[in-house]
Amino acid sequence: MFKIVRQEAVWEDKKLTLETGKIARQASGAVMVGHGDTRILCTVTASHDPIKVDFLPLSVHYQEKAFSAGRFPGGFHKREGKPSDREVLISRLIDRALRPLFPSDFYHEIQVICTVLSFDPHVDAAAASILGASAALMVSGLPFKGPVAALRLGHEDGKFVCSSLASKEFNLVVAGTREGVVMVECAAQEKSEEFIVDALDFAQSALVPLIDCITEFASKAAKAPFIYDHQEHSRTLLKEKIENHGAPYWNELCSIKDRYHRRDRLAHVKKEIAHRLKEEGETEEGHFSSVFSKVWRNKIRHFILTEKKRLDGRSYDEVRSISCEVGFLPRAHGSALFTRGDTQAIVSVTLGGKEDAQLVDGLTGAYKDPFLLHYNFPSFAVGEIGKVGSPGRREVGHGKLAWHALRSVLSSNELPYTIRIVSDITESCGSSSMATVCGGSLALMDAGIAISHPVAGIAMGLVQESFGVALLSDISGLEDGIGDMDFKVAGTVNGVTAVQMDLKGQPLSREFMAQALDQACKGRLSILESMQTQSLDRSRDRLSSYAPVLSTVKIPVDKIRDLIGPGGKVIREICETTGSKIDIADDGTVSIFAQDAKSAESTTHRIKQITGGPAMGEVYDAMIVKIMDFGAFVDFGFSQDGMVHVSEISSSHVEDINKVLSVGDKIKVKLIGLDPRGRGKLSIKQV
Numbered sequence: 100m101f102k103i104v105r106q107e108a109v110w111e112d113k114k115l116t117l118e119t120g121k122i123a124r125q126a127s128g129a130v131m132v133g134h135g136d137t138r139i140l141c142t143v144t145a146s147h148d149p150i151k152v153d154f155l156p157l158s159v160h161y162q163e164k165a166f167s168a169g170r171f172p173g174g175f176h177k178r179e180g181k182p183s184d185r186e187v188l189i190s191r192l193i194d195r196a197l198r199p200l201f202p203s204d205f206y207h208e209i210q211v212i213c214t215v216l217s218f219d220p221h222v223d224a225a226a227a228s229i230l231g232a233s234a235a236l237m238v239s240g241l242p243f244k245g246p247v248a249a250l251r252l253g254h255e256d257g258k259f260v261c262s263s264l265a266s267k268e269f270n271l272v273v274a275g276t277r278e279g280v281v282m283v284e285c286a287a288q289e290k291s292e293e294f295i296v297d298a299l300d301f302a303q304s305a306l307v308p309l310i311d312c313i314t315e316f317a318s319k320a321a322k323a324p325f326i327y328d329h330q331e332h333s334r335t336l337l338k339e340k341i342e343n344h345g346a347p348y349w350n351e352l353c354s355i356k357d358r359y360h361r362r363d364r365l366a367h368v369k370k371e372i373a374h375r376l377k378e379e380g381e382t383e384e385g386h387f388s389s390v391f392s393k394v395w396r397n398k399i400r401h402f403i404l405t406e407k408k409r410l411d412g413r414s415y416d417e418v419r420s421i422s423c424e425v426g427f428l429p430r431a432h433g434s435a436l437f438t439r440g441d442t443q444a445i446v447s448v449t450l451g452g453k454e455d456a457q458l459v460d461g462l463t464g465a466y467k468d469p470f471l472l473h474y475n476f477p478s479f480a481v482g483e484i485g486k487v488g489s490p491g492r493r494e495v496g497h498g499k500l501a502w503h504a505l506r507s508v509l510s511s512n513e514l515p516y517t518i519r520i521v522s523d524i525t526e527s528c529g530s531s532s533m534a535t536v537c538g539g540s541l542a543l544m545d546a547g548i549a550i551s552h553p554v555a556g557i558a559m560g561l562v563q564e565s566f567g568v569a570l571l572s573d574i575s576g577l578e579d580g581i582g583d584m585d586f587k588v589a590g591t592v593n594g595v596t597a598v599q600m601d602l603k604g605q606p607l608s609r610e611f612m613a614q615a616l617d618q619a620c621k622g623r624l625s626i627l628e629s630m631q632t633q634s635l636d637r638s639r640d641r642l643s644s645y646a647p648v649l650s651t652v653k654i655p656v657d658k659i660r661d662l663i664g665p666g667g668k669v670i671r672e673i674c675e676t677t678g679s680k681i682d683i684a685d686d687g688t689v690s691i692f693a694q695d696a697k698s699a700e701s702t703t704h705r706i707k708q709i710t711g712g713p714a715m716g717e718v719y720d721a722m723i724v725k726i727m728d729f730g731a732f733v734d735f736g737f738s739q740d741g742m743v744h745v746s747e748i749s750s751s752h753v754e755d756i757n758k759v760l761s762v763g764d765k766i767k768v769k770l771i772g773l774d775p776r777g778r779g780k781l782s783i784k785q786v
Contacts, residue, residue, distance in 0.1 A: 104238075106316035110134065110309065111261055113222065117234050117316045128239025128322070132231030136219035138167075141231030142212050143239045149206040149328065153389030156208045157201070159194040161186050161228055163462055167218040173460035185461055187495045189213075189225045192249075195282045196229045196274035197236065199602045200244040204329055209241070218462045223251045223263035229274055230309060237317035240325045246317065247281060248309035249274040252302050259301045267507075271598075273302040277310050279606025286503035289552070289594035292616035300609050334390050337381065341394045344372045352395075353402040356412045358441070358528070358577070365395070396581045404567035411575065418557070418573040418622050423537075423633040425545040432646040433546020435634070437538035439626075440575065441528035446538030447521050448546040450646045452680040452692035455517040470506055471519040474498035474535055480527040481576075497532035498522070501556075504536045504589035504597035505543065508550040515649055515690065518548065529575040530558035536589045536597075537630060544635045547642040553635075554596060555626040556589035559619050563604060570615055572622040588619040592627060647680075648699040652689045658710035659683055661737075669709060677702045708736035713770050713779050718786055721768045723760055731760050733781060735768055741779030743768060748783050 103120040116133040123129035128143040150156055163186055165172045165179060172179055182190070193213060201209075213228040229249035236243040253262040254269040269290060274282040280299055287295070348368045355361040369391055376387065403409055413419070419440030428434035433448035456467035474497045478485025490498075501522065509518075520542060522535035533556030540554040560574035561584035571578055579585055583604035589597040595616075607615075654662065662683065663670050670681055679693040679702040689706055693699035708719070713735070721735035730744040745753055753759055760766075772780035 104316070104320035106312055106319070108308065108312045111263060115312065117231070117312065119235075119238055119316075119320050126235075126239075127241065127325075128235040128237075130231050130235040130238065132227050132234065134219070134227045135222045136217055137215070137222040137224060137227055138217035139224065139227055139231050140212075140214045140216055141228060141235045142214075143232070143235040143241065144210045145239070145241055145325065146208040150208060152206055153392060155198060155201050155203075155205060157194065157198055157211070158209070159190050159197065159211045159213075159232070161189040161193060161213045161215075161225075163215045163218070163224075165462070167215045168220075168462040170462065170464075173465065183459075183461065184495050184499070187492050188499055189228060191492055191496045192225050192272060192274075192282070192284060193229050193232050195601050196247050196249055197232060197243075197245075199281050199604070200247060200276070202242050202244075202329075205242055205327060207325075207327060211235070215462070220463050221263055225272060226250050226263070230313070234313045234316055237313055238320045238322060240322035242325060242327070245276065246310050246313035247274055247276050248306045248313060249282075250302060250305055250309070252298055252305075254298070259298055261305055269298070271298055271302065273299060273306070275303050275306050276606055277307065279303060279608065280600070280612075281602045281606055283598055283600035285595075285598035286507065287595050287597070288507045289591055289596060291594050292613070292620055295595055295598060295616055296609060296613045299612055334386055337376075337386065337390050338394055340376060340379075340381065341372055341387075341391055344375050345394065345398075349398045350402075353398065353406075353410055356410065358411065358575075361410070399577070399581050400562050400564065403562050403569050403571075404564060407569075409571065409575075410577065415569055416572045416618055416621065418625055419575075421626060421629040421633070423541060423630050425541050425634045430645055431542075432643045433542045433544075433548070435538045435541035435545060437534050437541060437630075438526070439534055439537070439573070441526055442531055442534050443524070443526035444531060444534040444538040445523045445525055446535065446542040447523075448539075448542045448548070449519045449521070450546065450548075450642070451517040451519070452647065453517060453682045453690065454680060455519075469517045470502070470509065471517070472498050472502040472505065472522070472535075472539065473519070474501060474522045474524070474532070476524045476527065476531065480524045480531070497535065500532050500587065500597055500599050501535040501539055501589075504554055504556055505539050505550075507596045508540075508552055508554055508591060509543075510549055516548075516647075518543075527576065529573070529579060530556070530587065532556070532599075533558050533587055533589065537626060541630060541634055544638040546646065547639040549638050552591035552593060553627055553630060553637075554589055554591055555623050555630060556587060556597070557619050557622040557626060559586040559588065559615050559622075560584055561586070561604075561615075570611075570618055572618055584615075586615055586619070588616065588623065590620075590623055592624065647692045647694060648696050650691045650693070650699045650703060652691065652703055652706050654687045654689055654706065654710040656685075656687045659687060662689070662706060662709055673702060673705050677705070681706075705736055713737055713741075715770055715772075718767055718769050721766050721781070723762050723764045723766065726756060726760060726762060728756065731756065733766070733768060735770075735779065735781065737779070739778055741768065741770070741781040742774070743781045743783055747771070747781065747785070750784050 101121045106117040108115045113135040118131045123142050126142040127145045130141050132139050211232050226249040233247045252271040253266040268288050270286045272284040422438040424436040427436040431447040432450045435446050437444050456469040520539045524531045536556035560571040560578045560582040562569040585601045587599045677698050682690040691702050719735040721733040723731050725732040732740045735741050767786045768781040769785045771782045
């Protein structure tokens with residue numbers, strides 16, 4: 100019934116298997132990848148007919164099933180729903196590893212789905228999914244220039260190690276072919292450029308056994324090649340006509356430095372060429388726009404390589420003008436406006452208590468993240484009208500890159516605050532994620548949050564042809580679109596904190612990676628200098644007056660129960676009356692988050708009252724909770740109520756206590772003694 104093909108190997112001391120022919124046989128390609136106890140079904144499906152687009156219509160979906168870890172989905176609905184941020188980020192990793200390996204003229208829809216069916220927490224599901232997706236493409240017969248494999252790299256005891264578990268000091272995910280690296284995602288604690296190059300070199304060598312495994316597997320299981328129309332060749336004549344009709348204009352267009360003027364002039368030239376082709380009876384009118392875009396792309400690339408400069412007049416290593424402003428939003432706890440060329444970000448910082456931390460529920464269990472970074476990209480930032488709604492994959496991915504870049508410079512100790520950074524992109528023409536890093540660093544310092552060093556980021560680009568190579572610093576949106584690489588590097592004066600690299604062309608050599616990182620370092624240092632001279636070079640000495648006040652109190656562990664009270668009654672009452680938020684650690688450390696110093700002082704006083712025991716002769720605020728003929732029971736801030744005897748109410752004789760006091764009255768009382776049961780004897784008249 101089944102024609103199963105199976106390949107086995109050992110990776111990271113665990114059994115690695117690739118299997119096809121048993122599951123999902125109607126997909127174009129399907130592979131069950133197993134590593135340890137992890138099982139991921141990776142499927143590839145392609146449409147029979149091409150669609151009218153000028154890009155590769157590839158969609159990638161990584162999804163985790165709760166049953167794979169023996170868990171129920173969190174939340175009210177016990178069914179998997181909207182993809183988590185982790186699923187989105189891994190989907191992007193897989194996409195970025197696969198996309199550059201398809202031919203530029205393949206326009207058939209492709210859908211890749213990687214489903215985690217069994218989850219081993221000691222196995223990296225992201226790397227295994229890239230491996231499985233690559234194997235599924237290799238056996239599908241689709242025109243895929245693989246195989247590609249991926250691994251996660253750490254650094255322990257002075258050497259690089261392949262590790263499925265993320266490390267805070269150094270965490271690198273690399274995807275590559277036999278020829279070189281095609282995708283990089285890295286978080287580091289201020290590592291040198293040489294360190295990063297060595298890590299990439301090590302990773303490239305370590306990938307070879309995985310690539311060999313896929314190659315051998317595909318040699319036994321691959322289907323017949325997928326036959327498709329090579330549209331690049333069929334549209335050669337149209338391309339030549341566009342080039343010829345545009346010959347009088349290409350140099351003029353490339354010489355216009357202002358991008359808005361160039362855009363308008365380009366639209367006019369495009370319209371004129373289209374009109375001429377129509378008069379000539381051109382039959383491929385439906386493909387005109389895509390072919391015109393490719394011709395214009397080639398002209399830009401040729402201009403950059405031959406003229407040794409960019410369309411906006413900059414040299415290869417020149418960074419656009421920068422403007423920095425802190426304290427931009429008066430009521431925010433910290434804020435910054437960062438503008439680089441035509442890219443701009445308003446970044447704010449909000450401080451909160453530990454209960455404000457993000458609860459993350461995944462296959463490994465639930466945990467709280469006290470450092471949040473949310474990136475928003477509205478359509479008006481690029482002068483367009485678009486849908487307004489929840490963040491998409493791009494927002495999640497760019498936000499996480501900035502999160503990695505900034506997280507490593509925060510205190511290594513547990514954060515006393517929950518910190519939320521929000522980056523709202525208001526203009527974009529190249530690397531808004533790196534603008535988020537720069538603005539986020541300034542906003543943190545404006546908020547008075549201690550960081551080891553300011554952080555800046557820069558995006559690098561590449562134009563590579565047989566007759567020349569141009570490595571571009573601080574790429575614009577146009578240069579990103581026509582280039583062969585998007586290489587983002589963030590870091591401090593001491594080293595790199597985050598790297599993200601995507602390739603559109605051939606894998607890069609070690610020498611070129613070293614050159615790119617060195618040029619990125621120079622650009623990053625110039626951006627840092629602008630940030631520090633125009634705004635802040637270190638964190639402010641104090642928090643914003645609008646930020647919550649944090650104070651801590653140490654109480655005996657055996658008093659924690661008294662502070663919480665039955666059913667949380669005591670701590671809830673303190674929070675409601677003072678407006679503060681209270682977090683109690685197991686060691687008796689009580690963290691108080693109050694809106695102002697007065698609330699913090701009041702909360703601290705109440706906690707000390709309850710956990711420290713009443714002091715003889717002290718006066719306390721109290722409330723009457725019960726009245727008897729012989730006296731009144733009052734709550735005076737401790738776990739046990741006190742009692743005011745009728746003789747201690749007034750200097751004069753009190754015949755009817757109910758005519759003098761009522762339940763709920765707020766009074767001041769003085770502690771004058773303790774009864775045999777340890778309950779406080781209180782006096783009103785001695786206050």
